[in-house]
Amino acid sequence: MVVDQLSDAGVDRLFHALADATRRDIVRRTVDGEHSVSGLARHYPISLTAVQKHVAVLEDAGLVVKHRHGREQRVVGNHDALRRAQQLLDxxxxxxxxRLDRMGTLLDEDSRGGTT
Amino acid sequence: MVVDQLSDAGVDRLFHALADATRRDIVRRTVDGEHSVSGLARHYPISLTAVQKHVAVLEDAGLVVKHRHGREQRVVGNHDALRRAQQLLDxxxxxxxxRLDRMGTLLDEDSRGGTT
DNA sequence: GTAACCTACAACCCCATGGTTGTAGATCAG
DNA sequence: CTGATCTACAACCATGGGGTTGTAGGTTAC
Known part of the structure; x- marks a missing residue:
């Protein structure tokens, strides 16, 4: 499970979830503690349903976890997913x-070819 | 000015560009050196036009740079954009x-009989 | 010159996305 | 019980994304 994680389908979901300002803001808020869906929705000029969908996208990407608390659905950030994204970029x-190392080597010894 | 970059529109483009396996693969290849668009296209079972569009998305996000070399358009990865993405995740x-620090503080005060 | 190649761009399809409204089921407060 | 909240879900709409084909302009090779 080392190299080829870049071509995973879950990675698509992960980055896609991060590719929206509202969703990033939800992550930012839920990192800071639990929030109900309707509580989150009050911060944005869109409908509750729209926020529900954003949360669903985040949950599908693993960036957020939902769990019931009475009649509320509490949303809280999941650190592991973020770390996964960081690892992919790393x-x-x-x-x-x-590449830089190889360029240095080329300048140094001038002997090897690349792979394709 | 360091904090609120999460709500930038360029960030949408950046993560959106990364939210596709083909585009991530193009980045991986162009990190390793320059490639022509048609050269890249030979690695994928999609049309040249489709690859052109992927490259355009990557270029728009800043992850890649194009420059003419004769009749070819050479594509090469741009490290700065990746570092920017890493900074956003950081x-x-x-x-x-x-948050963890604050939770630790809460636990600490609680064990001392805190008054919150 | 002609032929082959690389790229650009327009037009089109299909479908996923982000948004809406509306209805309905749980749950808490009175 | 009644009313107010919180949530879920279906249906719908508009837009954009990823894909295609087709046409056209440059550039290299012969």
Missing amino acids: ELDRLWHG | ELDRLWHG
Whole structure:
């Protein structure tokens, strides 16, 4: 489970969930503690249903967890998903460093070819 | 000016660009060096036009840079955009740590018979 | 020159997304 | 019980995203 996580379908969901300002804001809020869905909805100029859908997208991506508390549905951020996203970017980042290293090696020894 | 970058529109483009396996693969390839658009297209079972659009999305997000080289359009990854994405995730990550710190403080005060 | 190649762009399809409204089931407060 | 809240879900609409084909303009090779 090391290398090829970049082509996972869950990664699509993860980054797609982050690709919306409202959803990022919900994450920011739920990182800070539990919030009901309707409580969250009061902060945005969109309908409650729209917020419900955003929360569903976040939950599907694993960025958020819901659990019932009486008649409310409490939403709270999930740190693991964020760390997963960070790891994926780090994986790409490592490729860059590898490239830089290879460029240095080329300048140094001038012997090897690339792979395809 | 460091804090509120989470609600920028460019961030939408950045994460949206990363929310597609083909585009992440293009980034992975172009991190490793320059590739022509048609050269990239040969690796995927989709049309050249589709790849052109993916590259355009990546370019719009800043993850990739194009420049002409003869009749070819060379595509190469842009490290800065990736670092920007990493910084945004780190920003969220910091919120989590802040929360954990506060929870620790609460527990601490509670064990001392705090008055909240 | 002609042919082959690389790219750009317009037009079109299909469907997922983000938004809405409306209805209905639980749950809490009185 | 009654009313107010919170949530869920279905139906619908408009827009954009990912894909295609087709046409056209440059650039290299012959």
